[in-house]
């Protein structure tokens with residue numbers, strides 16, 4: 547569990563650490579990194595802009611690249627307990643008919659777990675041993691010197707200042723803090739002009755099934771977590787402007803077939819009270835690392851949802867970063883950060899490119915292209931569609947050996 551802690555108390559606890567670390571953002575990446583550093587005896591200072599960190603949030607389908615961090619934290623069993631195994635992936639065409647069903651869980655089991663969990667439940671698992679955090683707190687300036695980074699904060703008790711050996715910027719896809727890092731001032735973005743609603747639906751008894759409908763101008767996805775199904779319905783923003791109930795009506799009018807899951811999800815979205823609207827854009831930042839500051843998770847590379855891989859890569863990156871920092875003193879931080887970026891950025895960008903390719907297949911308006919896509923997908927297994935990500939799983943990250951890196 548997070549324990550809300552005054553910022554100065556966290557700064558004081560870190561003062562005697564061999565590495566004084568600040569983590570900006572207590573999301574999936576920041577929390578994974580902070581907990582891994584705590585296991586190694588450090589007292590990272592963790593801040594988050596949010597007021598409330600206890601929300602359930604949305605559904606996550608977590609790929610096996612999350613497993614190494616869960617193992618190091620000793621929470622893998624608790625994670626399995628709080629999540630559900632996803633075995634089947636079913637693809638529907640624009641009319642609602644099944645194109646194919648793949649044993650995705652079986653395919654991924656060679657590499658580890660493939661499970662559905664809510665964001666809130668995952669954060670609970672990660673923070674089971676306790677996790678001090680200062681909420682409603684942001685960074686207002688960050689100045690790197692040779693020996694430390696000087697940071698100014700704004701929080702509930704006003705302005706605070708402190709110096710750190712390392713700052714990990716993990717404040718998500720819309721990061722404000724990355725503007726203090728050279729590459730973060732002008733990140734490149736993919737703007738899809740698509741968006742949609744994220745809602746929870748009750749468990750429908752198919753707790754191992756993920757289902758997606760790739761339409762012509764609409765998309766419906768549903769992913770199980772323990773005790774519920776997370777759903778997403780999206781389309782071009784010009785059409786979702788009509789609101790969830792009207793958009794669901796327009797989808798229903800275009801279907802001549804359906805599955806029980808699809809009906810369940812359409813009902814849930816149509817009846818949802820003010821559901822969360824998600825704009826489907828991504829962001830890519832280069833470089834990630836300066837001398838003593840590094841971007842992590844979505845702040846470094848924020849994903850389109852199409853491959854369901856953002857959180858998995860965020861946890862993998864946190865694990866690689868913390869392993870790279872093992873045994874490093876303050877004087878070698880810059881080498882460690884550059885070695886981390888050299889090892890991990892190509893992997894993350896490859897997964898991000900896979901998500902972009904899938905987006906260009908899924909987010910289609912043309913009926914003709916959707917028809918051709920259905921024909922192709924009938925003969926294209928999920929293994930082929932996720933090819934670049936499967937290759938990442940086949941060849942896990944090698945933690946960089948600092949002695950081999952060039953200064």
Ligand SMILES: Cc1cc2nc3c(=O)[nH]c(=O)nc-3n(C[C@H](O)[C@H](O)[C@H](O)COP(=O)(O)OP(=O)(O)OC[C@H]3O[C@@H](n4cnc5c(N)ncnc54)[C@H](O)[C@@H]3O)c2cc1C
Nearest residue numbers: 571573574575595606607717718843844854855856857858
């Ligand atoms: C609806 C939805 C479904 C998704 N489904 C999947 C999936 O199935 N599988 C998957 O792997 N990934 C999925 N993702 C992506 C995944 O959630 C992200 O890739 C992952 O959460 C990234 O972790 P992060 O820590 O970088 O960012 P986040 O988890 O977003 O955390 C960022 C944190 O920073 C805080 N913050 C923001 N601004 C500031 C600031 N200025 N100062 C301090 N703190 C700040 C926020 O409050 C938040 O706590 C999904 C995302 C969404 C939105």
